[in-house]
Structure formats: structure tokens, C-alpha cells
Amino acid sequence: MSLLQPYFQQCASPAFSISFPSHSCYVSVSKRTFISCCSSQSQTAIVDAPIDSKIAERDEIRLGLPSKGRMAADTLDLLKDCQLSVKQVNPRQYVAQIPQLSNLEVWFQRPKDIVRKLLSGDLDLGIVGLDTVSEYGQGNEDLIIVHDALEYGDCRLSLAIPKYGIFENINSLRELAEMPQWTVEKPLRVATGFTYLGPKFMKENGLKHVIFSTADGALEAAPAMGIADAILDLVSSGTTLRENNLKEIEGGVVLESQAVLVASRKALIQRKGALDTTHEILERFEAHLRALGQFTVTANMRGGSGEEVAERVLSQPSLAGLQGPTVCPVFCKRDGKVTADYYAIVICVPKKALYKSVQQLRAIGGSGVLISPLTYIFDEETPRWRELLSKLGI
Numbered sequence: 001m002s003l004l005q006p007y008f009q010q011c012a013s014p015a016f017s018i019s020f021p022s023h024s025c026y027v028s029v030s031k032r033t034f035i036s037c038c039s040s041q042s043q044t045a046i047v048d049a050p051i052d053s054k055i056a057e058r059d060e061i062r063l064g065l066p067s068k069g070r071m072a073a074d075t076l077d078l079l080k081d082c083q084l085s086v087k088q089v090n091p092r093q094y095v096a097q098i099p100q101l102s103n104l105e106v107w108f109q110r111p112k113d114i115v116r117k118l119l120s121g122d123l124d125l126g127i128v129g130l131d132t133v134s135e136y137g138q139g140n141e142d143l144i145i146v147h148d149a150l151e152y153g154d155c156r157l158s159l160a161i162p163k164y165g166i167f168e169n170i171n172s173l174r175e176l177a178e179m180p181q182w183t184v185e186k187p188l189r190v191a192t193g194f195t196y197l198g199p200k201f202m203k204e205n206g207l208k209h210v211i212f213s214t215a216d217g218a219l220e221a222a223p224a225m226g227i228a229d230a231i232l233d234l235v236s237s238g239t240t241l242r243e244n245n246l247k248e249i250e251g252g253v254v255l256e257s258q259a260v261l262v263a264s265r266k267a268l269i270q271r272k273g274a275l276d277t278t279h280e281i282l283e284r285f286e287a288h289l290r291a292l293g294q295f296t297v298t299a300n301m302r303g304g305s306g307e308e309v310a311e312r313v314l315s316q317p318s319l320a321g322l323q324g325p326t327v328c329p330v331f332c333k334r335d336g337k338v339t340a341d342y343y344a345i346v347i348c349v350p351k352k353a354l355y356k357s358v359q360q361l362r363a364i365g366g367s368g369v370l371i372s373p374l375t376y377i378f379d380e381e382t383p384r385w386r387e388l389l390s391k392l393g394i
């Protein structure tokens, strides 16, 4: 605890409570300082990795965020939920700040340009869909996925064909490939905006006679217009396909996508402060996303000892918590003597198992069950940080 004291003394207006269940200690800290309390060590690393070229000289670290489109608002919301609100003077200004990260500059860009600018060295970090990274990154080794599941922007890149005509009984990629119609002279015509991933997928799946055309949007119209036989596009609800009489086929999913945090390997290794900043962003993302869908459950239980109460709790499958229950004696004064007849237990429970947990708690004598949403779960070290260091060869 003493190591944490300097942070806690700064807290004029406590806004978060941090619990360390294994030590049974609870403290409150201000929003501004909570991350510092949880980061266990300084992450400055000196790396001796082979780098082919120098990066552009600048002091600030640049994070690219989608300037418009369906990823834009959700990205800002995620950052806000992680106490990393983006301060933009007005919506048409493309540069912004995150006050919590003083050495970072936010640049709003179109998603594909974020990937291009990571590769050109004009951005260091970015948040975009995995589909965009895969299409415009084209497997470039300088791009590193730092967080692969930011839990929004879910969609899949999928091949779709008409429900009617010669495709009526075609339901799989294999059946599509085996159709006698496709020849050198008359190949399968696919309309797509994914002109890198599309041909790669077809080649990998042994479809020989295929030709691609491209358009920027509303691809679902192409088959009915007679421009294409099939389309390769993003699907989420499936409504656009359905409304245009198209269907997905078995084996036709090229990629499952969601928003990811991506970085330039070169920047992480060479740019001063880039790795530390990435670590902080990653920790905040992980802590927030892990806590999503979890609740803290507190209940009082009568018992002879902490161990006995813990044993009862652990006998129930939904009550194990993250690392087991925290059990604390609740002291009261009876006949002039201080005794502990009750024990307070604290556990984390996934949203899905919430009601079952309450039932199990009651069954073993739990009363006064309090439930509150969890804001952050900081692990000792984020698993993705380890992975990142190993990808960087550190």
C-alpha cells in the first residue's frame, strides 16, 4: 500500500474505487490518476531490433481515428469509456488531443488512409476495422495488431450470390467453384471493394476462372444490374443482402472483422514514448473491455469463520469470482463483546450468470445481495502486452 500513497494523496475528488480483493483493501482515486495506480511498472524498453529505415522525426505520437462513417462515433465512445476522451475543437478540425496522453496527437482520417499512413510512417497508431487493416495493409509486416477485439464494428467479409436463376441450388463455395459455367472465356464476375483480399481468397480456395470489378458502394445492386455474378462485401445484419435477393454461401467468409488497435512496428520500436503510450492505451482498453458484462456482487452470510463461508461459496459453480471470493468479517457488538457472526463476500459475476449467482447465493444463506456494474478490471499484466512485446522481439 505504501507504494501507492503518493497517488492517493493527490485525490481531491475521489471518483473511482479500486479494489484489491486478494488483499482486502479498498481505496478511492480521482479519474485522472487511476491508471497510474494500476500500471505496475515503468514500461520503457530499449530495443535492439533490426530496422531497415529511420522513422520521420517528430516529438509527438500520432493516433489515427476514423473521421467519419460507422466506426467514428463508436471509437470516440470507447476512448471516453476508458477515460481517454478526445478533445476536438470542432468537428471539421482533423487534429485533436487526448488530455490524459500529453505526448499524443489524434488525427482524424478515413479508415483506409489510417492504414496507408501507418505504412508511410505518418501515423504511429490507429483504430480501424480488421477488414481495412487486412485489405490496405496487404500483409505488410510493419503493421502490428495490438488489440484484436475492441468489441464494436462487428462484420464479416463474405461472398454472396443471387438466390435465383443458375444459383438457386448453389449453397457452398465448393458448389460455386464446380459450376460448369465458369471458363477462361466466361469467368465468374465478382464485384468488390476488396481487390486485394478478394483475389487472394479465390486463389487460396482454388477458384480459377474469376474476374473482379470494383465499385465504392451499393455493390449489392451489381448482380441484378447484370454487372456481376457475385459480390464480396461486408455483411453485419444481412439485411442489405436479403433486400437485394442475395445469399451467403458456406465457406464464403473471407474474414471476421471488428475494430482493432493497430500500430506501426517501426514506430513502437523507434519512436520515443510510443511503446509506453501504447501500453497505457492497451491497459485501459483491456481493463474496460474485461469489465464490460461483469458485475460486482456483495452479500452478507452467516458463518462460523471466513474459511467456512468461503467453502460454502466455492461449492457453487457460479460463485467462484475472478480468483475466488473475497470474504471479510462483519463485526458487531453483542453483550458488550465484539463478534463476527456475519461475513461479507464480494465476487465478480458475468452478466449472463447474474441471476443464477443470486439464486446460488441465497441457497447457501446469502442475504442483502448488492449488485453494481464493474467499470474496470486491471490484471497484473495484460496478456496482450506480453504478446505485443514478443511480436516486437522484446
Ligand SMILES: Nc1ncnc2c1ncn2[C@@H]1O[C@H](COP(=O)(O)OP(=O)(O)OP(=O)(O)O)[C@@H](O)[C@H]1O
Binding pocket: 068, 069, 070, 071, 110, 111, 112, 128, 129, 130, 131, 132, 153, 154, 155, 234, 235, 236, 237, 257, 258, 259
Ligand atoms: N454493415 C456493417 N456493420 C458493421 N460494421 C461495418 C459494416 N460495414 C462496415 N463496417 C465496419 O466499418 C468500417 C468503416 O465502414 P464505413 O462504411 O464507415 O467506411 P468505408 O466504407 O470504409 O469508407 P468510405 O465509405 O468513407 O470509403 C468497415 O471497414 C468495417 O470495419
Ligand SMILES: O=P(O)(O)OC[C@H]1O[C@H](OP(=O)(O)OP(=O)(O)O)[C@H](O)[C@@H]1O
Binding pocket: 216, 217, 218, 219, 220, 233, 234, 235, 236, 237, 238, 239, 240, 241
Ligand atoms: O448486413 P448489413 O447490416 O445490411 O450491412 C451491410 C452493408 O453495410 C455496408 O455498407 P454501408 O452502409 O457502409 O454503405 P456503402 O455500401 O455505401 O459502403 C456494406 O458495404 C453493406 O452494403
Ligand SMILES: [Mg+2]
Binding pocket: 217
Ligand atoms: Mg461503407
